Amino acid sequence: MIATHALAAAGGNSPSIPAPHIEYGQLSPMLVVFGAALVGILAEAFLPRRLRAATQLGISLAGLVGGFVAVVVLAAQGHASTRAGLLAMGSVAIDGPALFLQGVILLTAVLAVLTYAEGRLEPRINGHRIDAFAAQAAAVPGGEQEREATREGLRTTEIYPLTLFAVGGMLLFPASNDLLTMFVALEVLSLPLYLMCAIARRRRLLSQEAAVKYFLLGAFASAFFLFGTALLYGYAGSLRLGEIADVVSGVAPVTPALAVTTQNDALLLIGLAMVSVGLLFKVGAVPFHSWTPDVYQGAPTPVTGFMAAATKTAAFGALLRLFYVAFPGIRWDWRPVMWGVAILTMVVGSILAVTQQDVKRLLAYSSIAHAGFILTGLIATDRRGVAAVLFYLLAYSFVTLGAFAVVTLVRDSKGEATHLSSWAGLGRRSPLLAAVFALFLLAFAGIPLTSGFTGKFAVFQAAAGGGAAPLVIVGVLSSAIAAFFYIRVIVLMFFSDPQPSGPAVAVPSALTATTIAFGVLVTLGLGLLPQYFLDLATKASIFIR
């Protein structure tokens, strides 16, 4: 028998479609950012070339800071707690986790955009300041057109509106309350990222290869997500996470169609697994991680930093919402599977990082391992788990952003010197920079007095409290392996002799310096005095349905 669910949400006999009710105020963080993106496109079309870079930076910062202010105002008005609710006909949820993560994403984006605008690192060309992005992204690498564009000192200022669109998608991603909105958000955040990966100024072929890989695999993952969505709709007759949850736990009124579809749990379980695949791909969990090192390495480093921090935050937000809102009723089905994924992610990420020779690839594998650590918090399936994950994402974002910003500064004549051998002895030549990087590495390793320790402690505590002690043991052992390669870099920087023709450390402008300084500040702040933010994360840890 073929079961069909009524598609129109507002069914009945009336042929007219009622105008949806939109709460503009509570959607304002996203609206401001999307608005700024549109203004950016207009600026790109109409402004003379020499004005664009500065204007775009201003527009982006205005949009992102405006969005952040809106988040803070909404939180202050209680939209994170008492007044949390479903908006836009139930397709968007604004609640604690959504606002917390939107805040983190917006702050990350502000700092990332600052590194985009850094113009002091590359040598000037004919008096023009240039940045990390290709002169003309559409030109064939190594061709005449590119040479000419480079000579004229062109810059791909489209990176700013692209970033704003991606940020808009990321804001919507953890707030989306139905699978279709989630899918749209996923695509809105992904498509600009694919492009952004392709426009590195140096090593353009590598960059374009990364973009193509990311695009192909991302499309593949999106397909899984979409297929899973279809299966879930087939099972529950709804795309709303809350309504799926009702059907799953059997509290929804049984329609004739539901009576048929819910007999077959395979629909539900396969759908859940496939939707998860789409999201696990974005967080870089094993075995959906293989794109990460290649893309992190090929993308322009400021973009890598942004992507590593903000995408992960947004994707984990969506993953949390999916599992905590739609599928708490069948947690006994998905928890063991996620156990496996978490263990695999922690272990494979840590072990693979051990033999990496490129600092960007090293950080990529490190991000995979961290995805595993965060997954242990997700598996706790209680409020403490949510709070721990939120805190971890906050801590991790800033460390990552700072670390990649440091990577942009270590350069030789061919651009960034990412091979680890050229980092040998960096501590002798640039003690301050090496110390900062060492701090970030220690935070990644989870050494006390850094944010990394607090975060890791929080997720492991939540996992142990949620009955996943073996997972914590694996996590701690993986951390031990991970500590090896982080500390290896520190040893390399401080206890090895510098290469005679080693890289120089470029002196950045205030822009990159601000990003790094914020990274240091937050890393130490969350390590030394974490209580306020732990409390904030705990307060923000309730999902609305």
Next chain:
Amino acid sequence: MNSLIPLLIAAPLAGAALLLLGGRALDRFGHWIATALAALSCAFGLVLFFDMLGRDTEHRAVTTRLFSWIPVNGFQADVSFQLDQLSIVFVLLITGVGTLIHLYSVGYMAHDERRRRFFAYLNLFLAAMLILVLADNYLLLYVGWEGVGLASYLLIGFWQHKPSAATAAKKAFIVNRVGDLGLSIAIMLMFAEFGSFAFHPVFSAAGDATEGKLTAIGLMLLLAACGKSAQVPLQSWLGDAMEGPTPVSALIHAATMVTAGVYLITRSSAIFDLAPDAQTAVVVVGAVTLLFGAIVGCAKDDIKKALAGSTMSQIGYMIMAAGLGPVGYAFAIMHLVTHGFFKAGLFLGAGSVMHGMNDEVNMRHYGGLRKYMPWTFWTFMAGYAAIIGFPFLSGFFSKDKIIEAALAKGGTEGWILGGCALLGAAVTAFYMTRVVLLTFFGEKRWQPDAEGNEPHPHESPKTMVIPMVVLTFGSLFAGGLFSLGDSFLNFLEPVTGFEEGHSPLNALTVSAIATVCMAAGVGLAWLMYGRSPVPVKPPVGSLLTRAARRDLLQDDFNHAVLVRPGSALAATLVWFDSKGLDGFVNGLAAAIGGLSGRLRRIQTGYVRTYALSMFGGTLVLVASTLLMRSV
């Protein structure tokens, strides 16, 4: 008024911090700052002392809580000070003698480049010692205890360019660590038994604990006392500690450090009184050490080492007295104070002699110095007369009381202890007379120093002479003053308790016998060293002499019993560590590295491979989700 107690400690502590952090700017006058702060601390002590005398007996002890140090549920440690009769005696001794030694050092260290640092350490020493005696709980006492250990390490090794000094400092520190271990175990036992380590709760609850527990705590405290007070078997560091500048020796031997052990035992009287076995151990340690030190003192030709042996022996008297219980506590402390005066005087005198003799320490190279250094000679003679117990000088009163208390133990024990104490008195008279005769009398046996400079003995500067003169008064009159109407005893009694001992011999007889012993010792020394010229090269000597010259084989013993087995154990562990543990750890690392290298090959760089792995992953994910349901 109680607020002065923290200031008492803060003054020298601030001095140490200022001088250590102040840099070169303070090189010229930093030593005067340190001396002034020591004097200030002494002044605070005097004010507090007279304030205390103004109160009636029940209200003399005061405590003041500075701040909560470790506030954990079920574990409260406060930085809190207790000033009672016992602590004030120590405070006055430490700051008073300490200040004099500071003053003396101004002259003694005048030509040392690192003088500022030296005075910083001296101040640190005072501060640590004051914390030790003023703490109202064992944990804070431990802080002072360790501070004293640190300061002594820094000062003994002050001339670190000399390998012998560096070694001596290390030796003192390591031997003291053994004692420290005892103290920390004692504190842990207390916490386990009483749930606290503050004096008041521990002492008031001591009656409820079993004797076995109290004995364990007592023995651990004794171990601690042995370390700091250089008692057998932890005495070996004291002689080598003479490598430090002489004022340091004076400070360690008279006012600080070695008195800490006596303080600890006296302070813990409530525990020892209930643990007779531990008390017996204390008495035995004291009696053995008093003879051990005295014998070593007889054989040494190095003036400072002879005095070091003497200190060991005199502290032995105190420890023995403290082990006798309420009969002896007050006399232990009284002897400690009088000893503080005369031993400081003797060390400062020795330093003065060395100062005039190109830093020569071998007494066989002295001789006839009394004419060249009259002030040094006469002050030294006062200390000498006091330590041998010349009638009616300080040592006479305090030592006789201890001998009496020992005899009062009763029975065979009493006779053995009393006999040891009397024998010790005779030997003390012998070796001290020997020191005086070799140094100040006889003909000149001066030798040129290593660079060939002939010595030109001369009197020391005023900053050095004045402290010696001041200490002379203490050496001559302190004992008499304390005994006048039993004033010292009555003052201390509320803290230490007192029991009249019943000696089989009356006080007069004891004094007479002690004086005869003393005279015999002096006479024997005169026969051996006064009548005939002393050879510059030491004669071979008897077996005992040769053993005593080697500190009664203490280092050989330690080497054979502790060092060699310890090294063997360490070597075994190193072997096990490098072969076993490292092998395992390195093997694990290699395995992970190898695994990493293999896993890397999956990362081919081809999208098709990645897509395939994703597809495979999805299949596994779907399959295992379904499987979970069917299980």
